[in-house]
Amino acid sequence: xxxxxxxxxxxxxxxxxxxxxxxxxxxxxxxxxxxxxxxxxxxxxxxxxxxxxxxxxxxxxxxxxxxxxxxxxxxxxxxxxxxxxxxxxxxxxxxxxxxxxxxxxxxxxxxxxxxxxxxxxxxxxxxxxxxxxxxxxxxxxxxxxxxxxxxxxxxxxxxxxxxxxxxxxxxxxxxxxxxxxxxxxxxxxxxxxxxxxxxxxxxxxxx
Amino acid sequence: xxxxxxxxxxxxxxxxxxxxxxxxxxxxxxxxxxxxxxxxxxxxxxxxxxxxxxxxxxxxxxxxxxxxxxxxxxxxxxxxxxxxxxxxxxxxxxxxxxxxxxxxxxxxxxxxxxxxxxxxxxxxxxxxxxxxxxxxxxxxxxxxxxxxxxxxxxxxxxxxxxxxxxxxxxxxxxxxxxxxxxxxxxxxxxxxxxxxxxxxxxxxxxxxxxxxxxxxxxxxxxxxxxxxxxxxxxxxxxxxxxxxxxxxxxxxxxxxxxxxxxxxxxxxxxxxxxxxxxxxxxxxxxxxxxxxxxxxxxxxxxxx
Numbered sequence: 023x024x025x026x027x028x029x030x031x032x033x034x035x036x037x038x039x040x041x042x043x044x045x046x047x048x049x050x051x052x053x054x055x056x057x058x059x060x061x062x063x064x065x066x067x068x069x070x071x072x073x074x075x076x077x078x079x080x081x082x083x084x085x086x087x088x089x090x091x092x093x094x095x096x097x098x099x100x101x102x103x104x105x106x107x108x109x110x111x112x113x114x115x116x117x118x119x120x121x122x123x124x125x126x127x128x129x130x131x132x133x134x135x136x137x138x139x140x141x142x143x144x145x146x147x148x149x150x151x152x153x154x155x156x157x158x159x160x161x162x163x164x165x166x167x168x169x170x171x172x173x174x175x176x177x178x179x180x181x182x183x184x185x186x187x188x189x190x191x192x193x194x195x196x197x198x199x200x201x202x203x204x205x206x207x208x209x210x211x212x213x214x215x216x217x218x219x220x221x222x223x224x225x226x227x228x229x
Numbered sequence: 230x231x232x233x234x235x236x237x238x239x240x241x242x243x244x245x246x247x248x249x250x251x252x253x254x255x256x257x258x259x260x261x262x263x264x265x266x267x268x269x270x271x272x273x274x275x276x277x278x279x280x281x282x283x284x285x286x287x288x289x290x291x292x293x294x295x296x297x298x299x300x301x302x303x304x305x306x307x308x309x310x311x312x313x314x315x316x317x318x319x320x321x322x323x324x325x326x327x328x329x330x331x332x333x334x335x336x337x338x339x340x341x342x343x344x345x346x347x348x349x350x351x352x353x354x355x356x357x358x359x360x361x362x363x364x365x366x367x368x369x370x371x372x373x374x375x376x377x378x379x380x381x382x383x384x385x386x387x388x389x390x391x392x393x394x395x396x397x398x399x400x401x402x403x404x405x406x407x408x409x410x411x412x413x414x415x416x417x418x419x420x421x422x423x424x425x426x427x428x429x430x431x432x433x434x435x436x437x438x439x440x441x442x443x444x445x446x447x448x449x450x451x452x453x454x455x456x457x458x459x460x461x462x463x464x465x466x467x468x469x470x471x472x473x474x475x476x477x478x479x480x481x482x483x484x485x486x487x488x489x490x491x492x493x494x495x496x497x498x499x500x501x502x503x504x505x506x507x508x509x510x511x512x513x514x515x516x517x518x519x520x521x522x523x524x525x526x527x528x529x530x531x532x533x
Contacts, residue, residue: 106352107489108515148366150358150396167342167510169388173354177395210517213526 059171065178068161073224076158077204080114083142084135086207087216098211103159105152105172109212112157115221117142118202118229121195128220129192131201143220144203146192149184152176153222157206183223191226200229251279251498252300254293255311256337258285262465262487263311265530266335269491270309277499279306290317297321301328307498308332309491315340315384331501333494336487338384338511347497347508349490353385353464356483356516357392360462363481363518364397364436367460371402372433375425377446379413379438386410389438389464389483397436406432411442418445426453434460440467440482447478466519468529475524483516486531490514 081089081101089097102111119133119142127147133140155161155176166172195201205221251274255267271281284300286293293313300308301324308325310332312318322332322344334348368374376393379386397403406429411418418437426432426449435450437443443463450456456478463470466484473479497508519527 104515106355106513106515107349107493108486108517110515110517148362150362152355163511163513164509169338169350169354169511169513172511172513173388173392173395176355213523 059168059174061171061174061178064175065182068155068175068179069182069224072160073158076114076160077116077225080116080158080204083115083117083133083140083207083219083221086113086115087140090209090214090216094211094214098209102209102211104156105161105163106156109210111209111211112153113207113209114157114204115207116202116204117221119200121197121199121201124192124195124197129195131203140219143218144205144223144226145220146188146223147184149180149188149222151180151208151222153206153208154179154183154224180222187225188223191223191228194228202227202229247304249279249502250303250305251281251307251309251495252284252296252303252305253281253309254284254286254296254300256286256293256313257288258283259287262467262530266311266487266491269488270335270495273492273495274309274498277495279495279499286313288313290314290321293318294321294324297325301325301330305330306502309335309494309498310345311335312337312339314382319344331498333498333501335490335494336485340384342510345510346501347510347512349493349497349512349514351385351485351490352513352516353388353483354392354395355513356464356485356518357389358396359516359518360436360464360481360483361393361396363520364393364434364460364462365400365403367480368403368433370400373404373406373429373431374434374436375422375429375432375446376405376408377418377421377435377437377442378408378410379442381410383413386413386438393436411437411445413439413441415441415445415448418442419449420445422446422449423452426450426455430455432459434462434480436462438464440465440470443479443482444469444473447473464516466527466530471519471524471527471529474519474521477521481518481520484519484527484531485516486514488531 098111102113104111117133119131122132123130128143128145131142203223203226205223207221253267253270255263258264267283274281284296290313315338318339319341325332326344331346334345336351338348338350407425409421411421435446437446440463443461447461450459460480462480463482466482470479470482
């Protein structure tokens with residue numbers, strides 16, 4: 023009888039023990055723990071495939087400014103986007119105009135307008151933040167659970183523009199050239215500032 | 230375990246018949262910023278028809294754990310939560326989730342993608358990117374600077390530092406000559422800064438992970454007669470720094486909006502209890518750059 027008890031107890035211990043632990047190959051565990059989100063690949067796909075279909079829907083700078091002057095609430099509701107909750111919103115805009123000045127950190131462009139021309143700055147150095155990622159409203163934060171992934175996407179998108187697209191474009195242009203561009207514009211809806219606009223470029227071409 | 234589940238089941242039945250209640254569990258009520266956060270969460274929950282109670286964890290995860298157990302057995306239907314520790318608080322949130330109580334994190338993050346129903350967080354990284362841009366422009370891309378970090382175990386400390394460095398490190402003529410933690414504490418920041426100034430007297434700027442440390446750094450610089458030469462940058466939007474920016478003592482801060490986070494958490498909890506289930510795991514709340522140019526539009530913890 024005692025032997026039966028020992029056998030039953032041993033089987034129970036072995037059963038519980040077996041189901042209490044899971045044995046995995048060490049290289050599988052290491053591989054799983056080092057698999058990280060590829061923000062650079064996401065950024066390339068975003069700039070090359072996800073974002074371009076929105077370009078045709080972007081208002082011109084002149085159209086946006088006219089609406090912001092007359093009906094700012096409507097402009098923000100219908101045209102702005104942002105992943106973060108708050109007053110900072112982003113607009114996808116396009117423009118066509120003449121380069122009036124080329125500086126280290128920006129290009130000044132004069133955009134023709136019905137009333138008077140609009141002067142804007144296209145940033146060429148300080149291309150940071152979430153404007154480009156968020157402006158078109160096509161970035162879906164619900165796909166992500168990791169905060170650093172969300173931040174890294176913006177950082178990689180900005181880096182591609184700042185270190186690849188801008189230097190190539192700057193080599194082609196000079197003052198007086200006509201260009202067209204699509205870019206992202208940041209606005210604080212509580213602290214509206216319609217002068218000295220700084221646009222972060224996404225795509226630009228010499229006409 | 231069976232007894233616990235039975236207790237929970239009985240409690241769930243009881244709560245569905247009792248008054249609607251939300252618990253607000255905050256890391257500490259010793260800091261006015263968190264008092265503001267808790268009071269606004271409670272006010273919004275009351276406005277939505279809930280009874281509320283604020284629990285102070287006193288920066289102690291064990292006490293926080295007690296509060297969660299208390300909230301679970303007392304029949305609270307949702308918990309609006311400001312965690313004490315990104316890792317240590319996960320078990321408490323999971324406990325509530327297992328008991329069928331949704332938890333909505335406010336301002337501070339926990340290191341779990343699934344335990345909380347949603348986490349509503351200041352976008353510290355992006356806020357510090359904006360500060361970093363202003364920092365680089367103010368220093369004309371060159372100079373020596375010091376960084377004072379917050380608590381090294383806090384996610385916000387590193388989100389802020391990483392956001393700042395993601396931009397500033399692209400400018401090789403900006404040299405960080407010292408980086409030390411001052412635990413988000415004003416007095417400690419003053420002591421640390423005094424010590425750094427002994428070894429590094431030629432600095433042009435100090436970037437601080439919060440406003441309390443910015444004020445402490447400013448005091449040390451003023452004591453050393455360097456306040457006019459060295460630019461100080463903070464983060465939070467605290468009352469004294471808003472005043473210091475007006476007076477030209479502090480160059481800039483990142484304004485957080487605790488009221489927005491608190492109200493959003495209460496609204497989300499209410500929506501959850503009414504049946505909604507589709508919430509983003511993380512919701513960033515924008516941080517705004519505040520400088521002397523736009524200070525007239527701001528007051529402590531938000532806009533006028």
